[in-house]
Amino acid sequence: MSQKDQDTTLDTFPKLLHSHVKLRPDQDAIREKDLGIWQSWTWAEAAAEIRALACGLASLGLQRGDKLAIIGDNRPRLYWGMTAAQALGAVPVPLYQDAVAEEMAYVLDNADVKMALVEDQEQVDKMLEVRDRCPRVEHIIFDETRGLRHYEHEFLHDFEKIQQAGVEFDHDHPDFYDQQVAAGVGADVSIMLYTSGTTGHPKGVVLSNDNVIITARNGIIREGLTSHEEVLAYLPMAWVGDNLFSYAQSFVAGFCVSCPEDATTVANDLREIGPTYYFAPPRVYENMLTQVMIRMEDAASIKRNIFHYFMEHARKVGVRILDGKSVSLKDSLLYRLGNILVYGPLKDVLGLRRIKLAYTAGEAIGPELFDFYRSLGINIKQLYGQTECMVLVCVQPNGEVYADTVGTPAIDVEIKIDDNGEIMYRSPGVFQSYYKNPESTASTKTEDGWVRTGDAGFFDDNNGHLKIIDRAKDVGKLNDGTLFAPKYIENKLKFFAFIKEAVVFGNNRDFSTAFINIDLDAVGNWAERRNMAYSGYIDLAGQDEVYQLIKESIDKVNQDLAQDSRLGNSQVRRFLILHKELDADDGELTRTRKVRRNFVGERYDDLVDALYSQQSECHVKTQVSFEDGRIGTLEADVKIWDVDTYPVKSVAEDAAA
Amino acid sequence: MNERDIGAEILKVENISLSFGVMKVLDNISFDIRQGEIRSIIGPNGAGKSSMLNVINGFYHPQQGSITFKGETRKQMAPHVAATHGIARTFQNIALFKGMSTLDNIMTGRNLKMKTNLFWQALHIGPARAEELENREAAERIIDFLGIQAIRKKPVGKLPYGLQKRVELGRALAAEPELLLLDEPMAGMNSEEKEDMCRFVLDVNAEFGTTIALIEHDMGVVMDLSDRVLVLDYGKQLADGEPDEVRNNQAVIDAYLGVPHEHA
Numbered sequence: 004m005s006q007k008d009q010d011t012t013l014d015t016f017p018k019l020l021h022s023h024v025k026l027r028p029d030q031d032a033i034r035e036k037d038l039g040i041w042q043s044w045t046w047a048e049a050a051a052e053i054r055a056l057a058c059g060l061a062s063l064g065l066q067r068g069d070k071l072a073i074i075g076d077n078r079p080r081l082y083w084g085m086t087a088a089q090a091l092g093a094v095p096v097p098l099y100q101d102a103v104a105e106e107m108a109y110v111l112d113n114a115d116v117k118m119a120l121v122e123d124q125e126q127v128d129k130m131l132e133v134r135d136r137c138p139r140v141e142h143i144i145f146d147e148t149r150g151l152r153h154y155e156h157e158f159l160h161d162f163e164k165i166q167q168a169g170v171e172f173d174h175d176h177p178d179f180y181d182q183q184v185a186a187g188v189g190a191d192v193s194i195m196l197y198t199s200g201t202t203g204h205p206k207g208v209v210l211s212n213d214n215v216i217i218t219a220r221n222g223i224i225r226e227g228l229t230s231h232e233e234v235l236a237y238l239p240m241a242w243v244g245d246n247l248f249s250y251a252q253s254f255v256a257g258f259c260v261s262c263p264e265d266a267t268t269v270a271n272d273l274r275e276i277g278p279t280y281y282f283a284p285p286r287v288y289e290n291m292l293t294q295v296m297i298r299m300e301d302a303a304s305i306k307r308n309i310f311h312y313f314m315e316h317a318r319k320v321g322v323r324i325l326d327g328k329s330v331s332l333k334d335s336l337l338y339r340l341g342n343i344l345v346y347g348p349l350k351d352v353l354g355l356r357r358i359k360l361a362y363t364a365g366e367a368i369g370p371e372l373f374d375f376y377r378s379l380g381i382n383i384k385q386l387y388g389q390t391e392c393m394v395l396v397c398v399q400p401n402g403e404v405y406a407d408t409v410g411t412p413a414i415d416v417e418i419k420i421d422d423n424g425e426i427m428y429r430s431p432g433v434f435q436s437y438y439k440n441p442e443s444t445a446s447t448k449t450e451d452g453w454v455r456t457g458d459a460g461f462f463d464d465n466n467g468h469l470k471i472i473d474r475a476k477d478v479g480k481l482n483d484g485t486l487f488a489p490k491y492i493e494n495k496l497k498f499f500a501f502i503k504e505a506v507v508f509g510n511n512r513d514f515s516t517a518f519i520n521i522d523l524d525a526v527g528n529w530a531e532r533r534n535m536a537y538s539g540y541i542d543l544a545g546q547d548e549v550y551q552l553i554k555e556s557i558d559k560v561n562q563d564l565a566q567d568s569r570l571g572n573s574q575v576r577r578f579l580i581l582h583k584e585l586d587a588d589d590g591e592l593t594r595t596r597k598v599r600r601n602f603v604g605e606r607y608d609d610l611v612d613a614l615y616s617q618q619s620e621c622h623v624k625t626q627v628s629f630e631d632g633r634i635g636t637l638e639a640d641v642k643i644w645d646v647d648t649y650p651v652k653s654v655a656e657d658a659a660a
Numbered sequence: 661m662n663e664r665d666i667g668a669e670i671l672k673v674e675n676i677s678l679s680f681g682v683m684k685v686l687d688n689i690s691f692d693i694r695q696g697e698i699r700s701i702i703g704p705n706g707a708g709k710s711s712m713l714n715v716i717n718g719f720y721h722p723q724q725g726s727i728t729f730k731g732e733t734r735k736q737m738a739p740h741v742a743a744t745h746g747i748a749r750t751f752q753n754i755a756l757f758k759g760m761s762t763l764d765n766i767m768t769g770r771n772l773k774m775k776t777n778l779f780w781q782a783l784h785i786g787p788a789r790a791e792e793l794e795n796r797e798a799a800e801r802i803i804d805f806l807g808i809q810a811i812r813k814k815p816v817g818k819l820p821y822g823l824q825k826r827v828e829l830g831r832a833l834a835a836e837p838e839l840l841l842l843d844e845p846m847a848g849m850n851s852e853e854k855e856d857m858c859r860f861v862l863d864v865n866a867e868f869g870t871t872i873a874l875i876e877h878d879m880g881v882v883m884d885l886s887d888r889v890l891v892l893d894y895g896k897q898l899a900d901g902e903p904d905e906v907r908n909n910q911a912v913i914d915a916y917l918g919v920p921h922e923h924a
Contacts (some may be wrong), residue, residue, distance in 0.1 A: 038800035039763075039812060149805070150863055267810035629854070 014189030015212045017053075017090040019254040021184070021365065024050045027230065027257055033079045034069060036264035036272055044079060046257070048422075052080075052166070054180050056086035061179065063118065063142050063160070067092035067186075070114050070195065072140075074098045074107070075122025077236040077262045080146045080162055084120040089193060089212075090184050096195045096207070097241040099594050100126065106205075107615040108133035110197050114207055114438060116140055120162075123147035127159065144557055152503045189213040195438055196243050198390045199593040207438030208243075208390045209432070218393040218432035219251035221414035225398065228359055230257035232253035232280040233357065237262075237269045242595065243390040244364070248282050251393070273354030284355045286385070291353055292375055293500055297528050313341035314378075321346075321378025326402040346379045355381050362386050362398075365595065367490075369498030370406035377404065385409050387469060391447065391454050392416075392432035397469045408468035418469065425475040434442025459488075477600065479510030485572035487515065489600060492573060495563060499556040500525045504585050504592075506603050508611055516614040517578040518603065519553050520585055526552070541639055544580045550644050553580060557646045571651030578615050578646060579621075581607075588628050610641060619643055666887065667695030669728075670839060670871050676715055676725035678708075678895075684724065685711045687895040693839065698865055698872045700882045703892035704915065709875045710752060713841045716873070717742040717749055730760065730838075744772055750828045752844045752875075758817030762827050765816055766802055769834025770795040803829045805867075806860060822853035829860060833868075840864065842874045846881060854881065861885060883907065891915070916917035 013019050023032065028047035034044055043054065062167060063069060071088040073095050075081050078081050085095040092593055096114045098107055107129055111119070119140060121127055144160045151159070173180060193212040197205040219274065222228075236249035248526040258280075263272040299310050320334045330338075350356040361376070368385060376383045380399065387409035388394035396418070399410030412418050415615045416430040429452045436444040448454050459478050460471040472478065472492040481487050489507040492515065496505035503522040509515035523540055526549060537543040561574040585591040591603050604611055606625075613621035625637045669692040676688040686708045693699045701709045709905050714720040716727065718737030724735050729745060748769070756765050773795060774781070780788035803809055806826050811819055816827055825845060832840055845861070846854045858881060864870050876882045882889060883903040891898040899909040906912055 038797060038804060039809070040800075149867060153866060265807065265809045267807075292694070 014216060015089060015184070015187040015191065016086050016193070016216075016251075016254050017184040017187060019216070020046070020050050020053065020086060023254075023257050030230070030257070032253075032511075033082065034259060034261040035079050036262070036275075037269070039264075041261070041275070043259070049079075049083065053083045053086045053090065054173065055166040055169040055570060056080075056083055056162075057090040057169065057183070058173040058176075058180055059165035059167070060087055060093070060118065060144075061091055061183075062168050062172040063165065064646065065091055065093050067183075069093045069117040070096050072096045072098055072111060072114070072119040073121075073239070073240060074113035075100050075128045075146065076266060077238075077240055077245070077249065077384070078122060078146060079262055080261075081120060081122065081240060082236075082260070084144075085194070085250065086254075089187070090180065092183060092187055092191060094192050094195055096197070097239075097246070098197070099199075099239050099241045101239075103588075103592065104129040104132040109204060110207075111137040111140060113204070114195060116201040118142040118144065120144045120327075121146070124150035127151060127154070128612075131156075154580075187212070189216070192435070194246065196246065196390050197241065199595050199597075206440055206443055209435040209438050210393060211435055214432045214434060215246070215251050215393050216255060217415070218254045218395055218413075218430070219247055221431075222247070222398075223252055223256050227413050228252065228256050228258070228360070230278060232256065232258035232359070233276055233278045234258060234260045234280050234533040235263065235269070235273055235276050235278050236260045238282065240593075242557075243394055244282055244388070245309045247394045248280070248362075270354065274352070275354075277354060277357040279357050279359045281355070281358055283361070283363060284365045284595075285363050285372070286366070288363060288368070288502075289377065290371055292372060293522070293525055295349065295353070296500075297524070300528075300532075310345055313345040314375075316341055316630070317346060317378035318374060321380060322374060325377055325380050325382060342380075350379055350381065355379075358382065360384070364409075366389055366597070368406060371408050371498070373406045385469065386413075389454070389456060391434045392428065392430050393434075394428070395432065396428050396456070399468070403466065403468070405466065405468065405599055408463055408466065408470045410468050412469075419453070420461060421455075423475065424461065424478070426456045426460050426469070426471070427453045428456065429453045477510075481509055481572060482513050483513065483572060486496050486570055487573050488570060491517075491570065492517075492560065492564070492575065493598070495560045496556065499559075501529065501552055501590075502556060504598060506585075506598050506600055507575065508600075508604060508614070512615060514576040515573045516611075517575045518607070518610070518646075519578055519580045521549060521553065523578060523584070540584060541582050541637070544582060545639070545642065547642075550580060550642060553578065554644055554646055561646060562649055565649035565651050574648040575646055576648060577643055579610060579612075579614065579641050579643045581639055582623065582641050583625060583627060586627070589626075613641075613643055665695075665869070666697050668694065670695045670730060672728040673712075673716070673897055674726050674728070675863070676712075676722045676727070678711060678715060678720055678722040685895050686715065686892075687897075689725075689892070689895075689897050691890050691900055693871060693873055693895070694887075696865070696871055698861065698874060698885050700874045700876060700889045701892060702876065702879070702889060703730065703898070706894070707892040708895045709885070709892055710843055711763050713749065713843055713873070713875060715798050717747050717841060733891040746836075746838035747841065748832040748835040748839075749841035749846060750825075750832050750843060752847065754821075754824050754828055756816045756824060756828055756831070759815055761813050762808060762816055762819070762830070763799060763803065763812050765827055766830045767795065767800045769831035770798060772835060773798075797839040798836075799815050799834055802833050805863070806830050807923070822849050822856075823851065825853075825857065829857075829864075833864065833870075836868075837870060839847045839873065842872060842876075844877065846876060846878055854878065858885060 013022055023046040029045050031043040032046040032049040033044050071093050073081050073084050088095045098110055107147055127145050142158050144165050145164055146162045148161055174450055189212045193210050193213055193215045195207045197207050234249055238245040249260045261276045263269045299307055316337055320330045320338055323330050358381050361381055364386045384399040384404055387397040395413040396416055397409045398413050416428055418428045421427055433452055433454055457475050458471050459473055459475040460469055463470045473488040477489055480489045489511045492507045493505040496502050501522055502519055504520035506518040507515055521544055557575050564574050565571050585595055592598055609623055621641050623641055626634055627633050627637050672692040674690045676686055676689045701712055703709050718739040721736040726735055727737050774791055784856050793910045803812055809825055846857050865872055886903055889903055889906045890900045893915045898915055899906050
């Protein structure tokens with residue numbers, strides 16, 4: 004089944020909104036925790052708010068085809084801004100709220116933004132800072148008035164005033180809104196999302212209503228989602244995933260989306276809402292697990308023993324129970340007891356008690372991590388997606404979840420692997436173009452609609468699932484001709500709780516080396532247990548005991564790599580622990596926290612050189628930028644350690660075994 | 661900074677002298693605080709800054725002088741009069757209820773706003789209930805204002821120092837004061853916490869029009885925030901004026917940097 008069987012007259016978001024007002028006017032559409040209480044708006048109420056806002060924006064001069072930037076944390080009013088713009092045929096352009104003014108200026112200018120709807124004073128200040136570089140921005144509308152009372156620019160508007168103006172405008176032009184909504188069609192541009200971009204400037208991905216709505220609907224059909232799901236909207240609005248899970252699918256299925264009170268309260272809000280449908284990047288699941296384990300270590304021994312006993316049992320049978328396979332009566336009863344004593348309360352604390360479906364994507368996820376959640380009965384699955392097709396390319400089917408694959412193609416998605424091993428796909432969600440960038444569009448999207456993912460991978464022979472090894476352009480060769488897939492090694496390293504980030508080098512070199520970032524929480528806790536004194540990250544990262552700890556992890560990765568005849572020679576021979584945590588503010592990570600390997604390699608070229616020399620220590624001086632924009636320097640002596648390598652299992656042995 | 665409305669004087673102290681036994685703590689101090697301004701009191705340790713605040717909110721009773729608050733002249737203030745007339749304060753050493761949550765601590769600041777008696781409050785019905793809801797909302801607005809939603813239910817004693825200071829500010833704000841006395845709100849903070857606190861002081865002043873009297877050691881903070889600065893040294897008034905005037909005042913420089921010994 005695909006969306007072809009569904010009502011296709013609902014081809015824009017304002018039309019979908021209207022259908023929910025008819026179908027379920029009194030059901031909650033969106034919630035926000037404010038003043039300590041969950042405030043909710045029904046579909047009918049949300050529609051009224053959106054109508055007033057749309058008319059207000061129209062009275063300010065927002066027209067079909069204009070761009071409305073949306074900047075801030077997940078707030079109902081900002082989501083309404085998206086629908087309001089779409090009702091007028093204008094295009095919402097959500098921006099990353101934590102971007103510095105400089106980054107914002109580029110997007111605002113590149114996207115030809117005419118008006119901006121922003122959350123608060125912080126964002127207004129950034130807009131004012133770059134205003135002379137973005138002369139096309141005519142109006143700025145803000146949600147939170149705090150701190151803005153004394154700003155006297157005539158292009159600054161209070162959200163409520165705009166809505167009031169909208170109500171008057173609506174009164175004077177009663178048919179205007181409905182005409183505008185009726186004029187929208189599925190082929191119109193729905194939204195522009197800027198990809199964070201591991202290289203160069205971000206690119207604006209232009210998606211049509213059909214792209215977004217059909218993909219959202221296909222996802223809903225495949226997973227059997229209903230209008231009764233609960234979703235917490237806590238990921239950046241500028242990210243395509245949030246747009247799919249918290250906006251598009253809510254509008255298609257009619258379920259309620261809740262906005263957290265504040266970025267710092269997400270964990271608590273998650274517990275209160277108890278979502279049934281949830282997305283989180285792997286690091287969120289990692290953090291949850293680390294927190295649980297740290298707290299269990301500090302718990303009284305009786306609690307700890309009960310926890311470990313039942314977790315052991317869950318590891319044995321939990322996944323089978325989740326996948327609906329049969330287990331013995333004794334195991335089943337014991338699991339139920341465990342559910343009362345451990346699993347239930349634990350899921351409750353994590354806010355995952357009601358989860359029907361939890362997705363993760365973006366980075367590889369470790370098998371232990373996967374098993375931990377799945378054994379608790381949390382149906383966590385990986386998906387593979389891109390902004391260029393509204394996320395969904397591959398999803399793991401229920402009951403067929405493997406840590407090292409990303410599943411089978413989503414509904415209506417075709418996949419092929421080109422001669423260089425690059426994955427290509429075609430689907431109804433495939434984007435129109437990169438905004439004002441025909442060269443990039445042409446190099447990414449073929450004439451007949453196939454999109455190059457830039458990822459290298461293959462279909463697994465055993466289960467037919469897609470397996471991804473690395474970015475196609477990052478896959479290189481060692482000097483001896485061995486395949487070098489840095490991401491593959493980095494992911495193996497990052498599965499160790501003590502390693503937060505890893506950057507592996509080796510292309511056109513004799514052997515592989517690694518930069519390591521330790522996980523301050525996990526290693527810090529480990530150090531405290533050993534009564535090791537440390538003053539902070541730099542100090543801890545430089546201690547020999549920590550180096551020994553990391554060396555043991557790398558050793559295990561090397562043993563693992565040695566099993567693979569293709570990648571075996573890329574075992575890590577030398578490593579160092581970086582003296583600072585990689586940071587998006589320094590450009591070392593993307594805003595979605597992916598390592599920019601080439602940038603890191605250039606920035607720390609002296610360290611890379613040292614890794615490929617005989618040196619056992621290297622002195623470095625690094626510029627760091629602080630949150631308030633100041634620049635400082637960091638100096639340290641970084642130690643370099645060698646690691647043992649293992650003989651690679653040859654193809655012949657493979658065949659013999 | 662944007663233009664703010666600085667009004668007439670809200671508080672005026674004249675010729676205040678305070679001694680403990682033979683120890684003269686304040687010696688003939690006179691100054692005023694105008695409606696809506698941020699007024700700082702600075703000086704070295706033992707200059708009498710905290711004593712001055714204690715005189716204003718009635719904790720200490722001066723032997724001489726008078727205090728005029730909102731047009732009413734008194735020889736001395738009493739703490740309950742100060743509190744009911746709109747003076748709230750925070751303390752140099754945090755004085756919160758450590759075992760109570762952030763929310764409950766802030767709610768105690770609403771105490772004077774509650775009109776129903778203990779009987780109704782204990783039963784938690786009728787007017788007391790409505791009143792509690794109203795006060796809870798006011799407390800939540802302050803939590804929102806200070807960005808401390810995440811610690812709403814946490815016992816205050818377990819919070820880091822910087823956050824405790826913020827909660828204490830929250831409790832003072834809960835009384836919706838006209839005059840807010842802050843006794844070293846940034847003491848012991850790191851530079852990021854200080855910046856946050858400065859932001860809150862400015863926001864409180866701008867958003868609610870609250871008049872603020874501030875004691876602070878960090879000269880950078882004082883000079884940036886204040887409309888006017890009073891300088892005390894060993895109980896004596898050294899200078900009084902706008903930050904720039906005070907910064908260039910020779911007596912102040914001498915007190916802070918020491919007097920150079922002349923090579924005669």
